[in-house]
Amino acid sequence: MKQYLLSVHLVEGEPVPSEEAMQQAYKAVDALNAEIKSAGAWVFAGGLHPPATATVVRSRDGEVVTTDGPFAETKEQLGGFWIITAPDLDAALEWAAKGSAACGGPVEVRPFQELPEP
């Protein structure tokens, strides 16, 4: 089994969806989360506060520098993600399709590196 990161990206400056649409998306995501859990594919998932709440920490030669985030100064920012297990990419893409339908935006799928054996 491999692990995949399914990430949802938000584009800054795009019109904010209506309250009703948001509620609908929350409900759809909850239902999907339950489905992922009952399929045994669940590792973790969550939605993030807006990028303006981010803080960046750099440690160099034992000195720590803390600055206001986000780290990447782009319009596209991570909005939330799932981490799932799947036998192969096709299975991960199926979950991603459901995730995209639930949250109403594109979902990027990336494989995790294999964990070193203990």
Place this chain on the structure above:
Amino acid sequence: MPGTDLTAVERTFRLESGRAVATLVRLFGDIDVAEEAVQEAFVVATTRWASGGVPPNPGGWIVTTARNKALDRLRRESSRNERQAQAALLRAEAEPEEVGAVRDDRLRLIFTCCHPALAPEAQVALTLRLIAGLRTSEIARAFVASEATMAQRLVRAKRKIRDAGIPYRVPRESELADRLPPALAVVYLVFNEGYTASSGDELVRGELCAEAIRLARSLAELMPDEPEVLGLLALVLLIDARREARTGADGSLVVLGDQDRTRWDRALIAEGQELVRACLRRNRPGPYQLQAAINAVHGDAPTAAATDWRQILALYDQLLAEEPTPVVALNRAVAVAEVHGPALALEGLARLDLGGYHLFHALRADLLQRLGRLDEAAAAYDEALACEANTAERTLLEQRRRCL
């Protein structure tokens, strides 16, 4: 070493390397292991077959030899505690040794190579490399890229297959709508690159057409119930039937209307037309079937003047509805000119955004000439010549401009 034995190995390589790689990928679950082992097996074959003669089943010999080579290598590596080798070895030992699944092996690998998670140019390169057995240098030449660029493209694509876990399997019925089009597009792209190369070596180009037809044949053999697969095979056969007639004695380009139709390959046309009829009976038309049907109508006409343009226009109307692209609209305009006259066709062209495409200006020039608007026709030929085109096309455009 007698020359004939070398050709036997070369011939077997062309025919069998794709099959062998596909089977080894199933056995070991790793493309690099499979490719390397198959290559080693062919190296052994060049010396072994020269002295001992060609075995009765060369393809089977290659698979068995490659399998043993890979097992040897993996055993060596896994004893050094290499995890990837251990995994591949475990998988190979668990896999039954039967060869009944061989036909599916190649289909599986085609769908892996044409997985939508890979970029289209990577799909084409992988398919030519792994399924058609072309060398990296040959693929690079065919697509006018440097060998280093092509090698890197292949390495990246193979790495993505491995790291992202793109599976080796034939898509389920419910997935075919998403997965079949890229596979068909790759085969058609390979064919077109061979048929109208942007530049490159003549020999390699003809070979690309042959490879594409072979790929289309395997797809049709493996998925005989998919009308678009049959449509694609029919299409490439019907176009390829005209390949000889398309080149003049001096290597110049001869367009459809001017071709010596006695030089068309009647056997290919008959096979293509039979496939088109079989598709029509299924009544599930799609873009490849419609294009094949259009070419089948051309194949029916003993002379250019006898072409049933009304039927061709009706087919283009259907095609345009399925695939509303400017290039389809451009090709449809040729039929419009024949059925309704050049003025109406010219009117249609004005709505197309194809200013960078030489054939758009070439057709405009032709229509303007037929309407007696010679100055405008000359200007249109100039615009066509300002676009990218291969040498043969360029010569033809210049010649036509002079004849105004």
